[in-house]
Amino acid sequence: MDRRNFIRTGSLALAGSVVAPTFASPFDGTNEKTAVSEAMKHFGVTENDLQKVIAAALEKGGDYADLFFEHTFSNYVGLRDREVNRCNSNIDFGMGVRVISGDQTGYAYVEEITLNEMLRAARTAARIASGTLKANPVALTEKSIKTNFYTVSTPWDNLLLKDKMPYLQRLNDRIFDADKRVQKVSASLTDDTSHILFCNSEGVTFYDYRPMATLSAVCIMEENGKIENNYASRAYRKGADFLTNDLVDIVAREAVENTAKLFQAVKPKGGEMPVVMGAGGSGILLHEAIGHAFEADFNRKNISIFSDQLHKKICNENISVVDDGTVPFNRGSVNIDDEGNYGQKTYIVKNGILNSYLHDRISAKHYGVTPTGNGRRESFRNVPIPRMRVTYMESGNMNEADIIASVKKGIYVNQFTNGQVQIGAGDFTFFVKSGYLIEDGKLTQPIKDINIIGNGPKALADITMVGNNLELDNGTWTCGKDGQGCPVSQGMPSALVSKLTVGGES
Amino acid sequence: MKFEPNKFHSTNEIMISNENKNLARWAMDFALKNGCQAVKVNLYAGSNSSFEMRDAKMDRLQQASENGMTIALYVDGRYGTYSTNRLDKTELQSFIKNGIASTRYLAKDEAQTLPDPSRYYKGGKPDLKLLDPNFSKINPDHKVQMAKNAGEEAMGKDARIISVESSYSDGENFGYKLFSNGFEGETGNSWFSISASVSMKGEDDARPSSYWYESALMLDDLVKEGIGQKALERTIKKLGQKKIKSGKYTMVVDPLNSSRLVSPMISALYGSQLQQKNSFLLDKIGQQIGNEKFTLRDEPHLIGAMGARYFDNEGVATQPRTIFDKGVLKTYFIDTYIANKMGIEPTIADPSILILQPGNKDLQGLIADVNNGILVTGFNGGNSNSSTGDFSFGIEGFLIENGQTTQPINEMNVTGNFLSLWSSLAEVGNDPRLNSSWRIPSLVFDGVDFSGI
Numbered sequence: 001m002d003r004r005n006f007i008r009t010g011s012l013a014l015a016g017s018v019v020a021p022t023f024a025s026p027f028d029g030t031n032e033k034t035a036v037s038e039a040m041k042h043f044g045v046t047e048n049d050l051q052k053v054i055a056a057a058l059e060k061g062g063d064y065a066d067l068f069f070e071h072t073f074s075n076y077v078g079l080r081d082r083e084v085n086r087c088n089s090n091i092d093f094g095m096g097v098r099v100i101s102g103d104q105t106g107y108a109y110v111e112e113i114t115l116n117e118m119l120r121a122a123r124t125a126a127r128i129a130s131g132t133l134k135a136n137p138v139a140l141t142e143k144s145i146k147t148n149f150y151t152v153s154t155p156w157d158n159l160l161l162k163d164k165m166p167y168l169q170r171l172n173d174r175i176f177d178a179d180k181r182v183q184k185v186s187a188s189l190t191d192d193t194s195h196i197l198f199c200n201s202e203g204v205t206f207y208d209y210r211p212m213a214t215l216s217a218v219c220i221m222e223e224n225g226k227i228e229n230n231y232a233s234r235a236y237r238k239g240a241d242f243l244t245n246d247l248v249d250i251v252a253r254e255a256v257e258n259t260a261k262l263f264q265a266v267k268p269k270g271g272e273m274p275v276v277m278g279a280g281g282s283g284i285l286l287h288e289a290i291g292h293a294f295e296a297d298f299n300r301k302n303i304s305i306f307s308d309q310l311h312k313k314i315c316n317e318n319i320s321v322v323d324d325g326t327v328p329f330n331r332g333s334v335n336i337d338d339e340g341n342y343g344q345k346t347y348i349v350k351n352g353i354l355n356s357y358l359h360d361r362i363s364a365k366h367y368g369v370t371p372t373g374n375g376r377r378e379s380f381r382n383v384p385i386p387r388m389r390v391t392y393m394e395s396g397n398m399n400e401a402d403i404i405a406s407v408k409k410g411i412y413v414n415q416f417t418n419g420q421v422q423i424g425a426g427d428f429t430f431f432v433k434s435g436y437l438i439e440d441g442k443l444t445q446p447i448k449d450i451n452i453i454g455n456g457p458k459a460l461a462d463i464t465m466v467g468n469n470l471e472l473d474n475g476t477w478t479c480g481k482d483g484q485g486c487p488v489s490q491g492m493p494s495a496l497v498s499k500l501t502v503g504g505e506s
Numbered sequence: 507m508k509f510e511p512n513k514f515h516s517t518n519e520i521m522i523s524n525e526n527k528n529l530a531r532w533a534m535d536f537a538l539k540n541g542c543q544a545v546k547v548n549l550y551a552g553s554n555s556s557f558e559m560r561d562a563k564m565d566r567l568q569q570a571s572e573n574g575m576t577i578a579l580y581v582d583g584r585y586g587t588y589s590t591n592r593l594d595k596t597e598l599q600s601f602i603k604n605g606i607a608s609t610r611y612l613a614k615d616e617a618q619t620l621p622d623p624s625r626y627y628k629g630g631k632p633d634l635k636l637l638d639p640n641f642s643k644i645n646p647d648h649k650v651q652m653a654k655n656a657g658e659e660a661m662g663k664d665a666r667i668i669s670v671e672s673s674y675s676d677g678e679n680f681g682y683k684l685f686s687n688g689f690e691g692e693t694g695n696s697w698f699s700i701s702a703s704v705s706m707k708g709e710d711d712a713r714p715s716s717y718w719y720e721s722a723l724m725l726d727d728l729v730k731e732g733i734g735q736k737a738l739e740r741t742i743k744k745l746g747q748k749k750i751k752s753g754k755y756t757m758v759v760d761p762l763n764s765s766r767l768v769s770p771m772i773s774a775l776y777g778s779q780l781q782q783k784n785s786f787l788l789d790k791i792g793q794q795i796g797n798e799k800f801t802l803r804d805e806p807h808l809i810g811a812m813g814a815r816y817f818d819n820e821g822v823a824t825q826p827r828t829i830f831d832k833g834v835l836k837t838y839f840i841d842t843y844i845a846n847k848m849g850i851e852p853t854i855a856d857p858s859i860l861i862l863q864p865g866n867k868d869l870q871g872l873i874a875d876v877n878n879g880i881l882v883t884g885f886n887g888g889n890s891n892s893s894t895g896d897f898s899f900g901i902e903g904f905l906i907e908n909g910q911t912t913q914p915i916n917e918m919n920v921t922g923n924f925l926s927l928w929s930s931l932a933e934v935g936n937d938p939r940l941n942s943s944w945r946i947p948s949l950v951f952d953g954v955d956f957s958g959i
Contacts (some may be wrong), residue, residue: 014658052619080782081847083615084612084613085584085585085612085613085614085615085618086585086586086612086615087586087588087608087609088586088587088588088589089588089589089604089605089608090588090589090590091589091590091591091592091601092590092591093590093591093592094572094591096955103565104563104564104565104566105565105567106566106567106568107566107567107568107569107570107952108568108570109570109572110570111572111574111591111592121570124509124569125567127567128564128566128567140690160608160611161608161612162611163609165611165612183783184782184783184784186782218782218784220782220784220893222783226892226894227783227784227788227893227894227896228893229784229891229892229893245690267896267898267921269923270752270919270955270956270957271752271957271958271959272958272959288887301560301669301705302668302669302705302713303668303669303705303713304711304713304716305711305712305714308711319732367892381570382570383566383568396513417547417889418887418889419887420884420886420887420900421887422714422715422886422902423713424705424712424713424714424715425712425713425714425744425747425902425916426711427886427900427902427916427917428887429886429888429900429919430887431887431888431889431898433889448891448896449889449890449891449894449896449897449898450898450919450921451887451888451889451898451899451900451919451921452919453886453887453917453918453919454917455917457711458638462637501749501917501918501919501957501959502919502957503888503898503899503919503920503921503957504898504919504921504955504957505921505955506752506753506754506955506957
């Protein structure tokens, strides 16, 4: 079969040449049959090839096999010292074969998509089983994307690098103009476009076209000999319409505000205290305190602190928490996951009850439930495992002001950089970049740079007030698990956790 | 001028192939012919395999190999990098041409130059012995057995065990650099690792878990016994973890975790941070940063050691260097770009093997000298501020009372500032783990803030 000539790197069309076919544009999905067949042509495979590879994958008696093809174009443009003077483009191309036998997994991947290479990968992965071929694969039927949560009107490849530069320049200039204390700005724009082709031994095949864009700025300020730094960023699954002056101005303003407030900030006194989580970024509490512990691979292995809690009451009945793959243009959204299940909105907590874990294929089978569309992988180099998507708590009925007013002595937190969790012990943490002391029901002194730690089940049970102001945080969040990263996001209404352990001075 | 790369004595096949080296040379020449004044080509190739067991059954096996190229283009005073795993000449032609055209749009950056060739590694040093010549001959059944053995050491040994996971993994990494002003260099290493983790049911709902692992560059050097055993012991010790009172304690950090406290110090020494005025060690060369127990050196040429290398990612020759000498800061990490940008002498892009000068006691010996302290056996999240040196991390570990570890603790934070932390370094242990390029022993610090109840 021929190798396709993948001439597009993104950010540039060959000057003066005819631009067809445009590989960085989505394959035509409006005519139902063609999206997958176009994708197969792109990867240089036929249905016959795919069936041969699946058969090889199952030849040692595996129950199930899937093939995941990926072609990703990534671009980065950066500004440093007032100039847009750096760029990188990357092409990643390959396919992975997964074989499942019971709850065991064999996996292999190749970067050259020839029949021989794919068969070699299939036979490697097949060795997770040790019998003989059980069943013949099934003819492929295209699963078309029911709802596209990230339609692209202008593919990134339509932009030249010079079309992107003015936005970074504007971001730089807005930040410097906003505050005389600004010393340095660095900014970056990234765009990724992935063509994904999938098929499995049950006859499911799909094509998904996945965009991702991020805009970020780091701001360094100096005041009276003290230096502080902070940043702002936004990420959306969008094509080139992501880039607007409005977006630039939002990121610029936030980078400046976030940095400026650090000069007045102090470290609080450490210890246990009430914590008011501000709307938006505080969703990191959900991601770390319960999200990971609800991933069904940990629970079917019995090692999560929530392993015995399915369908039990775990918090106030006014609390519902969702893991949602259907938020339009969101970083964590999923048209169809990397196992062939549609992205969904899954209630993990419903009216205080642990309603559902987050499943991949293996765990859904283990628990005898329908898959939830959480089977995701970083790339063709990785097996899919349960991963979060957009994790948020639904709004309650209180005003944020009343929540703050109820706290005599505590802290209010609303900017975070990272978090982590031990899902067995239940210890979760997140790092507060900035927030405020609460004294006698009022926000007083700004605080910064402290870690907060808690216990998942306890913290959830200690959420005593929930605001009416749900916000999603559209920052550039990446979740790491099992050596692979997945883009996610999260959200919260403002909420009071009656007790968490706050880092600080003693 | 052309410099001879090191010759390897292994019979291994998956090194950078001659075909790909020729492709790299072709790519460099093609770029130079099509508008570049200078070019850097980097090739990599690698393979890896892993076998994971859970409760005596194979849970997951993975295997793959991969390769790719990154090309850095210097075009009319502009600089851009382009990488791809599609090593096909026809595609690379368009890829490189597109890259050149794209790079031309950027603003000029005069600080982007290749290093002065006099700084390059010129070859002739002894083989670093980082590559196991028998790598491709290892029987996969043997690999599975090593994973199994580690798990079997723990399985069934305690009624409270929920599950035992163990794994064997290995891999090889190869790199090849070709720069248009005369550098040509090749690197390669193998690695092997066995790990185990145990999950146990405590008295409440918690299911604490701990782990142990061993790793080496050569299979014969890989410790293969005792891993499951240690994972089990460490998990049993965690049962009954709870948080204790906030306060100032002597902090002891074990050698699995001590490098976490060194890392932000090293990050603060990178030229890119200094040039952006984003470092708490800015303008501090020659100043006393830590106390006299804090001597940190970069020793790049230790034969057979993880992290050993003769040149950095710019091809510049590595040398032994003192970073902190009895607490005094001696050197920054200044690469070619930052040297040009700031008008200062370059040093080296980053450290290779970091050695914190050890003391005389092992971890038990250090603990025996502590009356009221906390032994940190794990960090859980947290972060630090690169401009100020402030830090705050989640921790778990043990209370130390009168020279003994007593209560297992968790759900606490340690908070402070790195400048004052390293000034209160009380002791350095003699027990760095050698299976890491950073050889940081156990550490003891006085008067550190922990927050709990």
